[in-house]
Amino acid sequence: MIFGLEFPPISHIVSWPDFLFEDTAFGINKVVLVYFFAAILTIGIFVLGNKKQAVPTGMQNLAEQSVEFIEDGIVMQTIGPDGLKWAPYLTSTFFFILFCNIFEIVPGIQMPATARIALPLLLALLAYVLYHGAGFIEHGPFGYIKHALIVPDIPIAMHLLVVPIEFVSKFLVQPFSHSVRLFANLLAGHILLVTFAVLTSALWTANWTAIFLPLPFLAVIFFTAFEILVSVLQAYVFTLLAGVYIGAAVSHEH
Amino acid sequence: MLLAEITDTGLAALTYGLGAIGPGIGIGYLVGQSVQAMARQPEAAGMVRTTMFLGIAFVEALALIGFVVFFLAQG
Numbered sequence: 001m002i003f004g005l006e007f008p009p010i011s012h013i014v015s016w017p018d019f020l021f022e023d024t025a026f027g028i029n030k031v032v033l034v035y036f037f038a039a040i041l042t043i044g045i046f047v048l049g050n051k052k053q054a055v056p057t058g059m060q061n062l063a064e065q066s067v068e069f070i071e072d073g074i075v076m077q078t079i080g081p082d083g084l085k086w087a088p089y090l091t092s093t094f095f096f097i098l099f100c101n102i103f104e105i106v107p108g109i110q111m112p113a114t115a116r117i118a119l120p121l122l123l124a125l126l127a128y129v130l131y132h133g134a135g136f137i138e139h140g141p142f143g144y145i146k147h148a149l150i151v152p153d154i155p156i157a158m159h160l161l162v163v164p165i166e167f168v169s170k171f172l173v174q175p176f177s178h179s180v181r182l183f184a185n186l187l188a189g190h191i192l193l194v195t196f197a198v199l200t201s202a203l204w205t206a207n208w209t210a211i212f213l214p215l216p217f218l219a220v221i222f223f224t225a226f227e228i229l230v231s232v233l234q235a236y237v238f239t240l241l242a243g244v245y246i247g248a249a250v251s252h253e254h
Numbered sequence: 255m256l257l258a259e260i261t262d263t264g265l266a267a268l269t270y271g272l273g274a275i276g277p278g279i280g281i282g283y284l285v286g287q288s289v290q291a292m293a294r295q296p297e298a299a300g301m302v303r304t305t306m307f308l309g310i311a312f313v314e315a316l317a318l319i320g321f322v323v324f325f326l327a328q329g
């Protein structure tokens with residue numbers, strides 16, 4: 001016990017117990033509370049920013065700059081000008097993941113909701129359905145298979161190698177890597193912070209080993225700063241890759 | 255004389271360590287080339303930076319899949 005606060009047991013890294021509706025499929029635990037708060041914050045920014053002043057101030061300014069960041073930084077770079085209809089989906093994905101991630105360093109809560117595979121997997125499967133669906137609508141069923149699997153401008157014999165690779169990559173592996181990238185980054189950061197925090201509290205003894213106490217403490221400070229960067233970056237990369245996959249599915253070059 | 259015994263956890267740790275060599279070299283090379291590109295043409299720095307982040311994400315995913323394999327192989 002340090003200053004009357006208690007560390008949760010280490011098993012909570014991979015599984016928090018439910019405190020409401022236990023043993024049902026709708027059990028509420030700390031991670032579910034973080035989902036709710038992240039969703040409320042995401043919706044809140046854009047509902048509260050929905051004013052119509054000509055010169056934006058306050059919340060409207062924040063909401064408009066967020067949308068412009070997604071439009072200029074992600075949609076224009078990956079899908080092009082006709083991709084602006086994808087901006088709402090990409091904006092909500094980015095901000096939901098950002099708020100879920102940022103709860104990792106909020107004192108007291110310190111639980112990234114994306115450290116459970118369920119949420120990144122759901123978001124990656126949603127993106128999978130959306131970009132393949134958009135490709136099927138844009139090119140027609142056989143046209144889309146041809147567009148996705150056949151790479152232009154390569155020797156004909158190479159197609160024997162390239163088509164299976166493209167099939168496995170686009171239809172089987174992409175949702176897996178898309179979700180595991182986000183999940184493993186956040187889980188690794190969470191485990192790192194927990195390790196150094198537990199080490200700091202364990203060294204707080206009257207033993208000679210207490211001279212090492214500043215080292216894990218500085219490590220916790222540094223890694224918290226690093227986790228801020230990783231949270232924002234992983235949200236950005238997830239959304240950017242969703243944009244890239246959508247762009248690759250609906251593009252009409254060659 | 256056996257100095258250490260080979261356990262599941264030991265093999266899993268070795269697996270992750272070997273698997274992190276490739277992405278380490280890859281990301282180092284990638285960021286180095288993008289710094290060079292930004293130095294040659296500073297007005298293209300924004301586009302180079304976006305592509306760099308995209309490349310880092312792809313390469314880092316391999317290292318992180320190795321990290322997940324470590325937890326799966328611990329047995």
